[in-house]
Amino acid sequence: MTDSTDSRAEHNRRLVVHGFTEFAAGNTEILRTLLREDFIEHSPGNPSGRDAFIEFISNAPVANARLELRRVVADDDHVVVHYRMTTPEDERGTAVVDIWRLVGDRIVEHWDVVQPVPADEQIPNGMF
Template structure:
C-alpha cells in the first residue's frame, strides 16, 4: 500500500506541475479532503482547489525540484524547493499527505522562504538576544 500511495502522490504532483491545471488533481482527492495550514486554518476540497488554481497563473513558470518523496503506510511526505523564474524568491516546502482507499484525504503544508532559514534556526531564543 505504501508504494501505491507514493505513486498516487507522485502522479498528482507531476500532473499539476506539468499541466499547470488542477483538473488532473481533482479526481485524486477524496470528496471530504481537508487541507491544513500551520496557522490552524483548514480548507475543503473545493476551497483548496480554488486556491491552488488561483496560484497557478502567477506561478506557471515556477521551478519545482522534489528532493524527497517518502511513504509510510497511509502517509506520503514530499520535500521540495520551489523558485520563481528570473531568480525570484526560493521556498522550501514540506507537504504531508494522508491517503484513504486510494485517494488523498488530508494534506498539511509547511512553507519557508529559503532566505529566512538561518533566522529561523534560533526561534527559541528571546527576541532581545537576537
C-alpha cells in the same frame, strides 16, 4: 512491516508523485481525481473541501511556479514530499514539505511547512 503495508505505501507514493508531476506541469485538474470531496486542509488560510481547495490553489503562486521534487517518504497512509518552489520573481525560492494522508486512492488530509530559501552562506550544508 508486512508486504501489504509496503505495497500500500508504494502505491500511495506513486499516486502522490504522479499527481505532483502533473500539477508541476500545469495540470491543476489532476487534483479532482486525487482529493476526496471532504478533503481536510490544515494550512492556515487554505480552505478545506476539494472544490474550494482546487479553486484556491489554482489561483495561488504555486500553480505557476517551478516545482523541483527533491525527496519523497511514504509509510502506510502518509506521503511526504520535499521540494523547491521557484518563480521568475524569486529564483532562490521556497522550501516546501507537504504531508498528504490517503485513504484508498484519495487524499483526505494535507499539512505543509513552508520556508524561504536563505542565501547560500546562511546554509553551508545546503537546504536540499
